[in-house]
Amino acid sequence: SKYKNKLVTSYKETSELNQGVFFYIKNTRTKKIWQGYGSQKIIFAPDKAKFTRIDGNLETSTSITIDAKSSTEIRRLEVKNNGNNEEILEITSSFEPILSSESQDYAHPAFNKLFLKFDYQDDNIIVERKNRGSGKKIYLATTLYTESECIGDLEYEIDKEKFLGRENILVPIEVQESKTFSKALGTVVDSIVAMKRIVKVMPGDKIALNLIISVSEDKE
Secondary structure, eight states: EEEEEEEOOOOOOOOOSOOOEEEEEEEETTOEEEEESSSSSEOOSSEEEEEEEEEEEEEEEEEEEEEEETTEEEEEEEEEESSSOEEEEEEEEOEEEEEEEHHHHHHHHHHHHHTTEEEEEEEEEEEEESSSSTTTOOEEEEEEEEEEESOOOOOOEHHHHHHHTOOSSSSOOOHHOOOOOOOOSSOOSEEEEEEEEEEETTTEEEEEEEEEEEESSSSO
């Protein structure tokens, strides 16, 4: 994702690492973990991209839309339970915030991340890129919003190593082991924005979560 000439999230075409914006879904009953995007069916329309897939009794649909006027991206994940059992799902979103030019990120990726500052307000994570010289500040606000029934509060993690696990490039260790996210906002060397909701899906019901990413030069 981009805002003006700034990268919002990390993505390099030459990288061999998993990158971009992800949903991880874990069924607490079966222990199966899968990603929200699948190859079952993909639709590219003028106003959105939509990915649907079926995993056992669960049907997932992910729609990606952009509101250009407010510089906001919405990724809506819907899960329908076609089975006869109640399912409890741990749903985690993650992405690496950048908020700088592509040239800065390519030239000094590790150093570039040291200028990000994190805050938390009313279920929103606020990321601010600190000024280097006289440049304008830029902010990112994100939340994993749902009106569906949740178990517990929103959990979040900003430490990439803690989230992924040391030298792990596959499914994040905190997702694999259903670890409680630390909700710590101190300084980290390598940052990520990971958020988790635990939701209940009754037989025949559908739940929806919305990953909202908004960028502005004004914090409000």
